[in-house]
Amino acid sequence: xxxxxxxxxxxxxxxxxxxxxxxxQVIEWISNHAIPLNSVLAGTDNTDLQLxxxxxxxxRIVSLGEPTHGNREVxxxxxxxxxxxxxxxxxxxxxLECPFGEAYDINRYVVEGIGEPEKALAGIYxxxxxxxxxxxxxxxxxxxxxxxxHKNKVKFYGFDPQDPERAARVMLEYIAKVDPDLEKNVRxxxxxLEVPFSNPELxxxxxxxxxxxxxxxxxxxxxxxxxxxxxxxxxxxASSLSEWxxxxxxxxxxxYYIKSNINDxxxxxxxxxxxxxxxxxxxxxxxxxxxxxxxxxxxxxxGNSPRKGYEMMGYHLRQWYGxxxxxxxxxFNKGSFRALDEGFPSNGMSDFTVEAxxxxxxxxxxxxxxxxxxxxxxxxxxxxxxxxxxxxxxxSTQYSWGGFKNGETQLPLWSYNLKNEFDVLVFIDSTTxxxxxxxxxxxxxxxxxxxxxxxxxxxxxxxxxxxxPTDWAVWSKFKRVGAEFVVTDVKPYQGKNxxxxxxxxxxxxxxxGPNLKQFIDAKPYRGKTIRFIAAARAEVSPSSFAxxxxxxxxxxxxxxxxxxxxxxxxxxxxxxxxxxxxxxxxEAKVAENAHVISYGIYLRDFGTSWLDAVQIEIVE
Numbered sequence: 001x002x003x004x005x006x007x008x009x010x011x012x013x014x015x016x017x018x019x020x021x022x023x024x025q026v027i028e029w030i031s032n033h034a035i036p037l038n039s040v041l042a043g044t045d046n047t048d049l050q051l052x053x054x055x056x057x058x059x060r061i062v063s064l065g066e067p068t069h070g071n072r073e074v075x076x077x078x079x080x081x082x083x084x085x086x087x088x089x090x091x092x093x094x095x096l097e098c099p100f101g102e103a104y105d106i107n108r109y110v111v112e113g114i115g116e117p118e119k120a121l122a123g124i125y126x127x128x129x130x131x132x133x134x135x136x137x138x139x140x141x142x143x144x145x146x147x148x149x150h151k152n153k154v155k156f157y158g159f160d161p162q163d164p165e166r167a168a169r170v171m172l173e174y175i176a177k178v179d180p181d182l183e184k185n186v187r188x189x190x191x192x193l194e195v196p197f198s199n200p201e202l203x204x205x206x207x208x209x210x211x212x213x214x215x216x217x218x219x220x221x222x223x224x225x226x227x228x229x230x231x232x233x234x235x236x237x238a239s240s241l242s243e244w245x246x247x248x249x250x251x252x253x254x255x256y257y258i259k260s261n262i263n264d265x266x267x268x269x270x271x272x273x274x275x276x277x278x279x280x281x282x283x284x285x286x287x288x289x290x291x292x293x294x295x296x297x298x299x300x301x302x303g304n305s306p307r308k309g310y311e312m313m314g315y316h317l318r319q320w321y322g323x324x325x326x327x328x329x330x331x332f333n334k335g336s337f338r339a340l341d342e343g344f345p346s347n348g349m350s351d352f353t354v355e356a357x358x359x360x361x362x363x364x365x366x367x368x369x370x371x372x373x374x375x376x377x378x379x380x381x382x383x384x385x386x387x388x389x390x391x392x393x394x395x396s397t398q399y400s401w402g403g404f405k406n407g408e409t410q411l412p413l414w415s416y417n418l419k420n421e422f423d424v425l426v427f428i429d430s431t432t433x434x435x436x437x438x439x440x441x442x443x444x445x446x447x448x449x450x451x452x453x454x455x456x457x458x459x460x461x462x463x464x465x466x467x468x469p470t471d472w473a474v475w476s477k478f479k480r481v482g483a484e485f486v487v488t489d490v491k492p493y494q495g496k497n498x499x500x501x502x503x504x505x506x507x508x509x510x511x512x513g514p515n516l517k518q519f520i521d522a523k524p525y526r527g528k529t530i531r532f533i534a535a536a537r538a539e540v541s542p543s544s545f546a547x548x549x550x551x552x553x554x555x556x557x558x559x560x561x562x563x564x565x566x567x568x569x570x571x572x573x574x575x576x577x578x579x580x581x582x583x584x585x586x587e588a589k590v591a592e593n594a595h596v597i598s599y600g601i602y603l604r605d606f607g608t609s610w611l612d613a614v615q616i617e618i619v620e
Contacts (some may be wrong), residue, residue, distance in 0.1 A: 022386045029387040031369040033380050040077040040373065040428065042140065047277075049084045050087035055377055055424060056089055060064035060284060061325040063314055065326070065422070068130035068400040068411075070338030071431040074330050079137045081328075086144065086154055093287060094141060094185035095157040096134075097297035098124040100279055101166030102251050102510040104432040109143045110156045111341030115507045118141070118437055122480050123510025125163060125204045127340075127349065127442070128402060132435040147242045157283050159295070159313075161256035161275035163205065165511035168193035168254055175224065178238040182227055189220045193254060195572045196513030196604055197549075201446040204512070207551075210565050221254045228347035249282055270310030273301060275459045277316035298330050299399065300414070303421045304528035311498050329396055329422035333363045342403040346447035351433045352404050354411050359406035361396045362418060363427065372429035373468075378419055391419040403443045440476035451519040458614035460497040463487040463520055472600070473517045483514035483603075484507050488610075493535035493581045505541060505606045516611060522552060525590040525597065525618065532586045535614040538576040540607030546576040547602050550586040555595040567591040576601070576609060589620060 038048045041115045062085060064078045085091040094110075095102065106120040115139045138156075161167075172194055174184040192213075196208040211217075228235065228248045236244045242434050256275030258333070260268045276297075284291050295302060302314040304327055304431070317325045332354040341347040357363035366374070382388045394415035418425060436442070444450060456471040457463070467487050468474045474485040483503045492498040498558055538546035541560050552568040568588040576584070592599070601611045 005321050022390060025386045026390045027365055027368045027381075030365055030371070030376065034366075034369060034371050034374040034376055036371070037077075037375065038372045040080060041081040042076070042079070042083050042136075046084055046088075049081070051377070052081070052084060053088060055159060056085070056326055056380070057323075057548070059324050061280070061295060061317055061321055062091065062293075063295040063297070063302035063317070063325065063327045064348055065297065065302040065329045067398055068299065068332055068337045068404075069297055069402045070131060070341060070383035070400075070434050071332055071335075071428070072434045073428050073431045075131065075434055075454045077426065077428065078296060078330075079133065079140070082137065083140060085327045086296055088293070089502070089544065090152060091292040091294050092152050092154050093155055093157060093283060093293035095280060095283060095293050095295050096129060096156040096161050097301060097307055098126055098129060098161045099163040099510075100158045100221060101165065101170060101250055101260065102163065103156060104166075106138065106158075106505070107156040107511050108329050108507075110138060111145055111153060111299075113142060116510070119509040119577055121437060122204075123512055124158065124478050125506075125510060127203045127436075129581050130437050130441065132437065137439065149407050150464050155287070157279075157293075159276045159279040159283065161253050161260065161272060161279065164193040164254055164257040165196050165206070167250040167257070169511065170247055170250040171224065171254060174239070174243065174250075175227075175544035176346060178235040179227065179231065181197075182224065184408045186220045186224055189217055190224075190254065192571060193257070194511070196511040197571075197602070198478075198511070198513040198515065200444040200473055200477070200515075200517075201450075201519075202227075202410075203442075204477060207569065208261070208265075208565050209569070210264075213258045215262070218255070218258050218365065221251065221258055223581075224251055225255060229522040241415060245286070246258075249286075252278075252282075262463045266267055267310070269308075273311065273313040274302065274316060276313040277320075280313070280317060281320060297414075297573070298401070299397075300401075302327050303329065303416065305417065306493075316420050323562070326423045327421070328419070328424045328426055329416070330426045330428070331363050331366070331433045332428045333357050333367050334435045337400065337404075338436070339400050339402055339404040340368045340445070340447060341406045342447075345449060346445075347406055348448040349444040350404075352406070353409075354398075355409050357398050358396075358413075361398060361413065362425070363398060367429060371427060373554040376425040376427070378423055378425065381419060388419075392417060418613055438476055438480070444473050446476055449596075451521050453594040454519055454524070455518065455520055455614070455616045458616075459612065460487045461495050463497060465489040465497065469516065471518060475514075475517065478512065480510045481512045481514070485514075486514055491610075493610075493612035494503060495612075498535075498610045500608060501601060501603050502608040503603060503606050508605070513602050513604050515527050515602040518614075519596055519598045520616070522590055522594035522597045526592050526594055527590065529587060529589050529619040530597070531615075531617050531619050532588075532602070533617065534584055534599075535613040536576045536601055536611050537579055537581050538603075538607060538610065539579045540609070541605055542601070544603065544605035544607045546604070546609040547572040548574045548576065548584050548586065548600070549602055550588060550599045551597070552588055552590055552594050553596045553598070554591075554593060572602070580612075581612070583613075
């Protein structure tokens with residue numbers, strides 16, 4: 001009788017297990033294997049992070065993802081983990097999804113304490129990193145390096161090849177020094193890449209310019225890279241080995257950039273992520289065998305998978321480094337985040353709040369397991385069975401690339417094979433918005449469609465001396481790096497006033513090109529030829545120049561992010577070269593579907609430029 005009871009008990013036990021749904025088994029496994037975390041805040045007790053030692057092991061790369069570019073608690077937790085990896089695991093490189101060349105201005109602060117981190121953040125262009133959370137991390141890195149007891153200093157790098165300005169400048173200045181004939185030959189084709197257009201309506205980024213990424217541009221940059229190799233001995237003798245190494249890698253950024261943008265960006269994502277991965281490899285090779293890097297980017301970039309016919313950065317790194325590359329994917333359930341409003345009309349940079357993740361998502365499973373802040377180590381997955389199979393097929397997760405539509409309450413879903421994509425899954429139940437360095441930096445976003453009905457205050461007589469010119473775009477981020485925009489009554493071209501754009505000599509922060517622009521509705525001018533006339537003069541440093549620019553743009557949805565160029569763009573062809581007033585004229589046809597016309601004066605680097613007597617006239 002006892003034997004019968006025993007087998008009956010086993011039968012009931014086995015059936016109770018098999019009666020559980022696959023979802024219930026997954027949730028139970030998550031509940032039993034999750035690693036709870038105590039806080040997202042750096043500076044707290046790190047006992048809960050001790051398991052990272054074994055998870056990371058001897059890895060040389062730890063990649064930290066993110067589900068959007070605007071979750072405060074995700075940024076804070078990454079900061080906390082970075083501190084731990086630096087202190088406990090000896091990581092000595094922090095690399096961000098930002099331009100390779102411009103990142104050296106942040107490294108200057110982090111390693112040597114030179115410059116101001118708020119300005120340096122402005123110099124890497126991206127709104128997503130221009131936050132108090134990233135600033136706090138940079139200040140911690142600086143404090144760590146300043147401590148004389150820390151012999152293993154942490155360097156800052158950028159690995160994203162999206163922006164060409166600093167890279168082109170370093171390359172052209174170097175070859176002008178070691179091979180002037182080569183520089184003279186390639187400048188007509190590659191020179192535009194170093195011009196800082198820094199458009200405030202594009203958050204400081206440059207427009208898509210087809211002629212800088214055409215087939216001839218690719219031929220020219222590949223010729224330059226070939227010369228770097230074939231003439232290495234001569235170049236090194238005329239400079240130094242370290243200069244040659246850095247200049248060559250800056251030149252390499254230009255090839256990545258052109259390959260990404262050629263053919264209207266047909267292979268943009270493929271070439272960008274390959275370039276990013278190759279940059280990370282170069283950084284590790286350059287820093288030596290003891291170098292260990294922490295990478296910060298979106299989940300999609302750090303993940304180990306090919307997508308839509310191309311491989312992401314994390315996939316390449318896993319192929320090259322195997323288990324020496326560890327990938328942490330970050331996820332959140334509900335709450336708020338910051339992003340660009342993709343609606344039309346748009347509210348520009350906005351704060352969004354979303355409801356809890358839907359039932360079919362990975363995030364919902366974490367909530368169902370009773371978790372609010374935890375990690376899951378994918379190495380602990382069973383080798384087979386229901387739980388293994390669930391994590392080994394695509395599962396829905398929430399994400400935003402950096403944009404979201406106002407009025408929506410649910411994030412779009414993106415499928416990941418969580419077992420293969422990430423080594424560790426990091427979950428935060430609820431998030432709030434990141435804190436921007438300055439909300440004023442988003443006043444001129446293109447999606448806001450700010451434009452005047454007609455040209456206004458063209459002679460600056462509507463202002464008193466010392467005031468900012470009304471009805472002209474005076475961007476706060478330009479002010480942050482030292483630019484000043486005022487109306488002055490000193491030596492105007494005509495009348496009482498002119499406008500002055502001035503940036504006094506200082507450290508460079510990125511390739512910020514301050515400009516004073518006005519935006520007007522193109523509708524009254526459609527189908528007509530217009531002439532932009534202005535009086536201008538300039539007094540600039542030897543490395544600098546000023547130029548007037550006229551641009552005629554398509555509709556707001558046909559912007560640079562969709563690889564559509566301006567209908568007309570004078571770029572930097574109209575240089576202001578004299579300290580005396582001269583009249584400049586730029587003529588262009590306005591397309592029938594033109595949306596906005598902009599015009600104004602730009603300044604590279606440092607110096608002063610003046611603008612007066614502006615006219616926009618229709619050519620009969």
